[in-house]
Amino acid sequence: MANSTSASLKLTVQATGENSGTWGQITNTNLLILEQAIGGYQAVGITSGATLTFSNGAISNGKNAVLKLTGTIGGAVNVTIPDSIEKTFIVDNATTGAYTVTFKTTSGSGVTWAAADKGTKMIYSDGTNVVDTAFTDLSSDLTPQLAGTLDCNGNNIIIDGGNSILDESSNEQIKFTTTGSAVNEFSIANAATGNAPALSVTGGDTNIDLNLTPKGIGRATFNGQGKIQSVAEKVTTSATAATGTLTYDVLTQAVLNYTSNAAGNWTLNIRGDGSNSLDSIMDTGESITIAHLVPNGGTPYYNSAVQIDGSSVTPEWQGGSAPTGGNANSIDVYSYTIIKTGSATFTALASQTQFA
Known part of the structure; x- marks a missing residue:
């Protein structure tokens, strides 16, 4: 019976009684091929693509465990292995040039590195197609645990909207939401000794507010002392003529501006x-100050x-x-500071102040 060849690594399978005087040499070559498949490394230039070889009974570049793809590519290229080969590869796309690289079988599909992807993938051929194991993707591990510091290496972390x-x-x-076509965002900066870290609004627009929104009737609390360069208070303007019992909702505004002359004396319910x-929105030991502007005619x-x-x-x-x-023909401004004591x-x- 004559020698045969294995399907994937193309080892020489020696028949009984064959290869007198060369049996040891063939065996050594088989062992070297196995060494290639287990731990072999080779850099392969793929400037215009490449077809990896799997020669019968000989060391060949396609049989290596680790392949480094090199060269400057000027367009999308393919790296091809023969059909029917079943093998695992670790492939490092170290090419230059912003074009895709696809590692595939001759007739089947393959794994593609995007134009900007110069990373490493663990892939395998099932004899028909080349498949990405995704072992090099963090998403392939449902509960990844870091053994050290996570360094993004200049890349972003993407969190889907609604996730945390x-x-x-x-x-x-921290929970994240997604705004379509967003152009503005937060920037966070740490600081050296004697300087304050910063939370800033940045992005494509020139002038952008920073919104801090408590839930329900909750409030934003700043512990410690504060420093404000300027502040604007919410003013509600109403054509109401003051008379009877009026309600002042402090959750709606800090200044209530009536523009019609008062029609009678009034009671203000705050x-x-x-x-x-x-009472439900204030804690004992807190105060709130509001203003009510009321014009008078003759x-x-x-x-x-x-x-209250x-x-x-x-x-x-x-x-x-x-x-x-x-005060006739004036605007009377009433200011109220309310302190909750229990x-x-x-x-x-x-206070009542006349403006005319």
Whole structure:
């Protein structure tokens, strides 16, 4: 019986009684081919593509375990292995040139490196197609654990919208959302000794606000002292004519500006809003300051009573006494500072100032 050749590595399979005097040489070559397949490395130039060889009974470049693809490519290229070869490869695309590289069988499909991908892949041929094991992709490990520091090596981390960074108990710490065609973002910078780290708004637009939005009636709390270069307060302008009982919702604005002349004396009821009391949105030991602008015509009227959450309070008025009237043909500005001293218990400081 004559010698035969193995299907994938093309080893010489010696028949009984064959190769007298050359048996040892053939065996040594087979062992060297096995060494290639297990731990062999070779750089292969693929400037215009390449066909890897699998010669019968001989060491060949396609039989190596690790292949480094080199050269400057001027277009998309293929690296081809013969059909019917079954083998695993570690392939490093070390070419230069922004073009795709595809490692495939002669007749089947393969694995493609994108134009900008100069990375390493572990792939295998099943005899028909070349397949990516994805072992080099972190996504192939459903619960990856780092043994050291994660260095992105100049690349981005992509988090799908609605997904989060979790704590060690798998609870959400930071959740991300996706805005289509977004151009603005946060930038975070650390700082050297004596300098403050920075959270900044950056991006394509020139002037962009920074929105901090608590949930529900929650508030943004800044612990420690604060420094503000400038501040703008929300003003609500209304054509309402002051008279009767008016509600002031502190969750809606800091300044309530009436533009119609008062039609009578009024009671001002200060609350959180239609669903929340002032008591529920303030902690004991906190204060809030609001302003109410009311114009008067020739017959002036004034704020004759104050309520908080529908209950009457007697403010401490600036100057020592409550106003007994308004100011004709003027805008009267009422300022109220409300201090919560206990559960549903408040001290109110008030003032009336004429602007004409």
